Amino acid sequence: MSTIPSYGFTTTILHSDRQKEIEHGSVHKPVHTSVMYGYKDARDLAAVFQNKQSGYRYGRQGNPTVSALEEKITKMEDGFATIAFATGMAAIGAVFQALLRQGDHLVSSSFLFGNTNSLWQTIGMQGVDVSMVDATNADNVANAITSSTRMVFVETIANPRTQIADLKRIGELCRARGILFVVDNTMTSPYLFQPKTVGAGLVINSLTKSIAGHGNVLGGALTDTGLFDWSVYPNIAGNFRKQAAQMHGMAQVRAKALRDFGASLSPDAAHQIAIGAETIALRTERECVNALALAEMLEADPRVTAVHYPGLPSHPQHGLASELFRAYGALFSFELKPEIDCFDYLNRLKLAINATHLGDTRTLVIPVAHTIFFEMGAERRAEMGIADSLIRVSVGIEDTQDLLADFGNALVQ
Template sequence: MKKSTSNTQLVHADRLLNRPQHGAVHEATNNSVLFEFEDVAQLESVFQGKEAGHVYSRSSSGSAVALQNMLCALEDGVGAVAFATGMAGISGVLFSLLKAGDHIIVSQFLFGNTRSFMETLQQFGIQISFVDVSYAQCVQDAINENTTLVFCESIANPGTQVSDIEGIVKLCTEHDLLFILDNTMTPATMLNAKALNVSMIVTSLTKYIGGHGNVLGGAAVDLGNYNWENFSNISDKYKVADTSQWGLTQIRKRGLRDMGATLAPASAHQISVGLETLNLRLDKTCINAMAIAKFLDTHASVAKVFYPGMPEHPQHARAKALFNGQFGGILSFELNNNIDMRKFLNALQLVICATHLGDTRTLALPVATTIFYENGPEQREVMGIGDSMIRMSIGIEDAQDVIDDIAQALAVCSER
């Protein structure tokens, strides 16, 4: 399927890919839990996966399939599975594909909830190596005889470390490992994961895809770059005729149907509408983020800025090469020791203090005491998260308005 990342393709994707009834430009929201079959043989055939169809909305619905079609086209994949949240997508994929005794390599910079889930996996007998994925050599050093897959994020949240995707792909190809990339921070308009030979992407649709802070969702997209015949953990009952679908079939059956993290039809519809403006929103967000990062970098009250667009960022050149000339909408920074972080955040008037990212509005929060609190000081130090780090998710406001708000809040904190 042709990769759909232009504004024109995104705006017309639902209409052209799904052909909604009655001339509608969006697939209708269908809330039916059950689906009638006049011929029991067809019900059996759909139930057994021999033909396409819906048998129960926990497993699939027309609304979810319509969104999956658009996500698959967006990434130029061979199939997609939608979930209720991004974390449901990650947990559904990994629980479906792994077994006790497997070894996986994951980023040491993982988002707090993802890191917490990895620790849950360890309780089920999965061996995990947490490594610095900004260096492929660290991944190489962790590979052993029972390594099954590598999992990392394109850009880490909140430290903005950029994974060595090309180096990791090379290693995974050499060792026949599955490479799963969380590209929530870098949607397909920024990163062509298929062209880089990534095996599968997982993403939080709640963030930039939905984009408006009003709906939860997640997804996994198989990019067709991995030979599932070489993956030992696929059950014989999920080895369908098309070998490219083996992984997704097992994920749908185990990770979605059995675990029940179903995306609601109304949510699927809402995400589909948000997807139409992804390019426009992300372009504006990246422009704003660059302007705000430059402002913070020159402000006397700011000690350090973390943003891949800054030339001094350790992976700036890599980000420039990978992300289509954009650097994302997330930045973090640390204030000077004499500036009270909480006072600064409380003084913001336009920027919202909230835990979310990828919204149309600019958001800020203290990192160590909120989304990474459970990780503890030792893990935070390894992740590069200082006690005074502030994360900002940049929105689509006029950049100067956000800069003025930050400036007045810093001025308040500098008053004696």
């Protein structure tokens, strides 16, 4: 039986590094910049390469500072193991590079981050069949599954219209069919939601966003929750099957995606992310309070035609969000009346910054159709419900009244 006490979320993150001995009594895991690792006994070096003993081989495949962050993220997600990457998109790409083959089928939510949508187009051209469905109803996912379906992919809260996937029912469906359930948890973060609770086998987080929290570092992570039975997954190569079944997925991802494609997180970035992660609970709680106050104010204003935020009772999945998440998140979007130009409105804001990013301490705004979703074209935007006047807001930790005044004053033409 473990003698390690069970602590709360923030306490666990704050003291994660100290669960193991740290060099020279340091409180934080130091930044290890070495690319290579020497061994006095060449047999030990060979044993590390052959996975017969633990150790580091080369900086592209692992680093003590990065490993400490990976353990921190694993604790956040109550998972089995984590691999960190240079960006969130690298983590998403790693799943499909390492685990899908030509002829496989992927069922995905149609409400996706723009770059993920673009990636699906790429893997489609490489021989993977992709079905995009409205994942707010699990029946749509069930109807899309074929004998070649290897995984189902959803985001917890969609960016920018905040649709919420029917996570619990999709998880039950995947478990019954033996299909890998992959959940991008970036929009909620491990503080608001742990996808393991709905049966996810793999969880993706863009560490750049809420976990790091300050807009100063890139990173991504893929966490194995320990729930999926890798022994039945057909795409695991023979050499990785020599390890314990629970390790199959992550061993193949670390070799075929991290090692072979080289999207490694730097030790400096890992250190910055680890420090930022210590305050995720404090930041997220403040951001969620601010987001709800702003959304309620804008929804009540006749100059605003729609507000998309799960915390509002008018949101189609408000009940589901209340059931699943600790709070409703720091992102919402809204649409202005036609006579109010969205660019003019944005330019009248004094505090909110015109920038593309999420999960920052500062409030950020962006005209969605004209920027991050412009490349996909008008037809695809219409399918996703993205109006030309849609403004996305990533709410920061500013004083609530200052934000209310800023967004309210900008409505005055």
